[in-house]
Amino acid sequence: GQQLNQSPQSMFIQEGEDVSMNCTSSSIFNTWLWYKQDPGEGPVLLIALYKAGELTSNGRLTAQFGITRKDSFLNISASIPSDVGIYFCAGPNTGNQFYFGTGTSLTVIP
Amino acid sequence: DTEVTQTPKHLVMGMTNKKSLKCEQHMGHRAMYWYKQKAKKPPELMFVYSYEKLSINESVPSRFSPECPNSSLLNLHLHALQPEDSALYLCASSHPTGRAGDTGELFFGEGSRLTVL
Numbered sequence: 007g008q009q010l011n012q013s014p015q016s017m018f019i020q021e022g023e024d025v026s027m028n029c030t031s032s033s034i035f036n037t038w039l040w041y042k043q044d045p046g047e048g049p050v051l052l053i054a055l056y057k058a059g060e061l062t063s064n065g066r067l068t069a070q071f072g073i074t075r076k077d078s079f080l081n082i083s084a085s086i087p088s089d090v091g092i093y094f095c096a097g098p099n100t101g102n103q104f105y106f107g108t109g110t111s112l113t114v115i116p
Numbered sequence: 117d118t119e120v121t122q123t124p125k126h127l128v129m130g131m132t133n134k135k136s137l138k139c140e141q142h143m144g145h146r147a148m149y150w151y152k153q154k155a156k157k158p159p160e161l162m163f164v165y166s167y168e169k170l171s172i173n174e175s176v177p178s179r180f181s182p183e184c185p186n187s188s189l190l191n192l193h194l195h196a197l198q199p200e201d202s203a204l205y206l207c208a209s210s211h212p213t214g215r216a217g218d219t220g221e222l223f224f225g226e227g228s229r230l231t232v233l
Contacts, residue, residue, distance in 0.1 A: 009158070037220035048122075048206050048224035049159070056220075094158055098213045098220040102147050102166055106158035 012095055012107030020115050025082040027110040029095030034075035039096040039104075040067075049094055053080070085114050119143050122207050122225035130233050131197060137228045139190040139207030147213070148190040149222070150182060151206040159206055159224075165190060166212050197232045204229050 012029045019025060029038070037056055041049035053064050055071035055078060062069055070079045078095055095107035120141045129135050141148065147166045151159035164172035165184040179201075181193040190207055207225040 039221065041224075046204065046227070046229060048120075048204075048208075048227040051221060051223060054221050092156065096222065098210075098222070100213055102149075102164045102171060102210070102213050103161065104149075104210075104222050109156065109158055111156065 010095055010097065010105055010107040012093075012110055014110060015108065016111040016113070018113045018115065019085055021085060021087060023085055025085055025089070025112060026079065027093060028077060028079045029107045030077045031097065031105070032076070035097035036075070037098055038069070038071050038078040039098075040069050040078070040080050041094045041096065043092045043094065045091075052093075082112075085112075087114050087116055090114050120207055120209055120223050120225035122205075122228050124228060125226065126229045126231075128231045128233065129194065129197065131199075133197075134193070134195045136194065137192040137205055137207075137230070139192075139225055140188055141190075141207075141209040141223070141225075142188060143209060143223065145209035145211055145223075146187060147210045148184060149206075149208040149210075150180075150190070150192050151208060151224075153204045153206055153227075163192075194230070197230075199232050202230055202232045 010029050010031045040053045043049040053069040058075050060071040066083045068081045093110045096104050098104045123138045150162040153159045161174050162176045163182040168184045179196050183191040204227045206227045210222045
């Protein structure tokens, strides 16, 4: 199935730094989803975006729905050790299929 | 706390065993999913049930057999698995996508870690 391109693939940052990652697609989406996954656990939905240009925050997380509807961005401000994990973007089609990004692995160094 | 509950959390089985993974959701969702996930990779879709009917089977081997007894429950029956089937199996649910007003949000359970010996 279709896969979304997510970058960077991995990040190693110092605690307190800000983080940016993005997700791009060759197709447009009407919804963009961002998930965080801890090892051995299921992905947890962080932010959902529904409208081109929309900027939505959830605590220290801010995500944007790209104007072209083919991309989305996630920022984490003032990172802390519990931000460690793999972040996935995703988008649904109208046929109950969700396409996932390749993932960004985040390591926060105390 | 997740509203999609999966049991068991861990399962170890031999290649001749028969076992089942179970999933339950109480969010009123009418689409339920099974995904397989290998380490550090995105989830791979296996099956989708929409309104309790199997709507998508991503060419999954017949040793995996899904079942949707009602709108809240989803099972995955396992038989004669291979070691390469060892993975994290994720159940998820959503409102059926494409409906007017649908928000397109997918919610996952905590997963069942399967090891096939």
